[in-house]
Amino acid sequence: ETGVTQTPRHLVMGMTNKKSLKCEQHLGHNAMYWYKQSAKKPLELMFVYNFKEQTENNSVPSRFSPECPNSSHLFLHLHTLQPEDSALYLCASSQDWASNQPQHFGDGTRLSIL
Amino acid sequence: KQEVTQIPAALSVPEGENLVLNCSFTDSAIYNLQWFRQDPGKGLTSLLLIQSSQREQTSGRLNASLDKSSGRSTLYIAASQPGDSATYLCAATAYNQGGKLIFGQGTELSVKP
Numbered sequence: 028e029t030g031v032t033q034t035p036r037h038l039v040m041g042m043t044n045k046k047s048l049k050c051e052q053h054l055g056h057n058a059m060y061w062y063k064q065s066a067k068k069p070l071e072l073m074f075v076y077n078f079k080e081q082t083e084n085n086s087v088p089s090r091f092s093p094e095c096p097n098s099s100h101l102f103l104h105l106h107t108l109q110p111e112d113s114a115l116y117l118c119a120s121s122q123d124w125a126s127n128q129p130q131h132f133g134d135g136t137r138l139s140i141l
Numbered sequence: 142k143q144e145v146t147q148i149p150a151a152l153s154v155p156e157g158e159n160l161v162l163n164c165s166f167t168d169s170a171i172y173n174l175q176w177f178r179q180d181p182g183k184g185l186t187s188l189l190l191i192q193s194s195q196r197e198q199t200s201g202r203l204n205a206s207l208d209k210s211s212g213r214s215t216l217y218i219a220a221s222q223p224g225d226s227a228t229y230l231c232a233a234t235a236y237n238q239g240g241k242l243i244f245g246q247g248t249e250l251s252v253k254p
Contacts, residue, residue: 132184
């Protein structure tokens with residue numbers, strides 16, 4: 028059973044829609060992450076929040092907008108997406124943004140852009 | 142720039158076989174090396190984490206080794222079972238980049254009954 032919960036599990040949206048992905052962790056962690064997993068490509072880190080402050084933005088297009096209102100919740104707001112944005116979006120958390128801390132992953136949101 | 146490669150991309154073995162999955166990385170200045178398992182439609186489950194000062198880690202039928210000088214890590218699975226069928230991912234954490242994980246593309250393992 029994962030301590031990181033992502034909703035929705037599946038999302039289909041048109042290119043002009045606005046939607047949000049939600050991630051919630053009940054592990055008492057202070058760092059939260061968004062990753063993108065495309066077919067046949069390695070996982071790509073998108074954003075990192077450490078103690079609610081954004082510490083990493085891995086050159087992600089502005090049509091993806093993260094929000095971290097508290098240490099337990101992380102959102103990814105989506106707007107005017109492109110077909111190539113179709114992917115599995117994974118959320119993870121860890122004790123903090125430190126190199127020796129294991130990350131715990133949610134089951135992801137499968138996003139399809141029409 | 143750190144790059145992580147996993148070979149083979151896919152592997153099919155009969156039940157009961159011992160097997161080795163390979164992971165290589167280009168920059169030996171890593172903090173640690175992690176192995177994850179991903180089942181279809183699911184997230185990642187951490188299997189083993191090897192710190193840079195360690196040579197190997199063991200958990201049940203799994204043994205992971207790390208050789209920083211050669212830029213290689215292996216995941217050994219003993220007496221494979223159909224329930225081991227999944228995609229196995231390795232990820233390296235580089236120095237001075239916080240907790241940033243650099244992932245390989247994964248090895249898709251199928252264990253046939």
